[in-house]
Amino acid sequence: MxxxxxxxxxxxxxxxxxxxxxxxxxxxxxxxxxxxxxxxRAAGAARPHTEEPAARASASALASGKAEAAQPVVYLTFDDGPSKWTPQVLDILAKERVKATFFVLGQEAERREQTVKRIVREGHALGNHTYNHRYDALYRDFEGFWRQARQTDAILERIAGKPVSLLRAPGGTYGNFDAHYFELLEQAGYRIADWNVDSGDSKRRNVPASEIVKTVKAGKLSREVTVLLHDGTGHGESVKALPAIIAYYKAKGYRFAVLDGEAKLVTFRIGPDKWQRTWTEAALARAEQLVGQRSGxxxxxxxxxxxxxxxxxxxxxxxxxxxxxxxxxxxxxxxxxxxxxxxxxxxxxxxxxxxxxxxxxxxxxx
Structure with missing residues (x-):
């Protein structure tokens, strides 16, 4: 078979x-x-894949005509919004002249369409974070994830006026995605993005800004850094931490960019399946049929x-x-x-x- x-x-x-x-x-x-x-990716590994750390860009390199090529890059990413905090995040980014990537939930985008439009208008990148972030609905079977991804696709395309291919799995792919999830979603044209620096702003309720900044500073200074932050409900402390996080990476010689088509995306290695899904031949055929509707x-x-x-x-x-x-x-x-x-x-x-x-x-x- x-x-x-x-x-x-x-x-x-x-x-x-x-x-x-x-x-x-x-x-x-x-x-x-x-x-x-x-x-x-390699099956069975228990840590995310990141690039080897590169030497910090020197002052002379940054001053030369090759500054951008020599300069390391940081991608600030925000999950779970938009919320009442997102406009404040956008204000800080505008003041600092920094671009970021927002992985939005479909249900929140419906509630705050003007904020989504502002994200796009101000030059930030937009990503799909599924519709409601409910793990059971997303990871018990592929069709649940697919329905939420496609529902959010339609919402974001209507609001932003263009299709969105960037996708981040709630909770990250490690332990949630198996090989079939990766293969099917990539076949459908999605660009899957995890992270290699976790700010720790969602490990419990009300993590203080000082702890968030400390956690970010403890992260590895790779050639390309993708930082996980949140702008959803309950993340006012993340907003407070943001100026210090931006200042830290600027001091280290990083430039800021969005996860566009030129960015090298971080994806976690495949880990032990938390959900113990059973892929029958019929289920896989059905999933491939669904994916074919998007992949053309x-x-x-x-x-x-x-x-x-x-x-x-x-x-x-x-x-x-x-x-x-x-x-x-x-x-x-x-x-x-x-x-x-x-x-x-x-x-x-x-x-x-x-x-x-x-x-x-x-x-x-x-």
Missing amino acids: KLRRRMMMTAAAALLIAIGALLPITHKNSGTAWSSGTSE AWRPLRDWLRDKGTVAWDALRKEAVVRVGGETLRLVPGEDKHVRVYGALHTGGGSLAFRLVGERIFVAAA
Whole structure:
């Protein structure tokens, strides 16, 4: 059965998992590169994946024309809003000339549409944080998560006037997402973002601002830092802590940015499943059907090749070999998380786009 085959992955498929999540390219000629989308994951690890810490940018580097390239970057992210505190957060960000990313709840966005519009108008990024943040509804089965994500999609697109692909799982992905959650959501085009510095502002009620600042300062100074903060109900202390947090990263030589398409997203490694879901073949087929409604033309490579040709993994060369008629296409993943395409397929004058989602290659014909 398809599910059984998928769960009993070969060594070659396991290699593809380690490559990364979402690597989009458009193929027209040989030598086209796939650019990396999200960070790699390995099942069973008990900590988030972050990059190795880089040396702090020197004063001379910051003063040179290469300052932005040399400068480390911090992404301030706010979950669970908008609330009555969000306008105060926006006021501080405007005063400090700092941009941030807001992962909003659908039900709160409906209540505070003008605040969501202000977030977008002032140049901040908007992300989907599901509709109501209720763990049981989100993680007992994939369809529950999917319904809330899609409901929030519609709300945010109506308010912001454009689709939102950035998504953060309530509570983070560790222990909540299994491999199928990652694969299905990435297949649908979502960009999943966790964090590598937790401010600790939600570990209990009314965490004082001084403790929040101290916790942030104790976080690792990586080359790219994604800070978890909250602007939802009950987080007035987070607002009080924000100016000191901004001052801290400015003093360390960081620039501030939003989690846009250029940002390298942090995702946690897959951990033990808190929810003990059972994926039957029927449940997986249903989930893939739902995802297909959003992902459009993207199809698993093997499905696309059915009645057209074949694909095989060459373990010696570490490449996927696609054969259609007398034509051959080689998909070569590199250690730098890029994949190059060699050869060509006749597509009637159109082009092919490829991407990796979890352990599988997807293709879209244009």
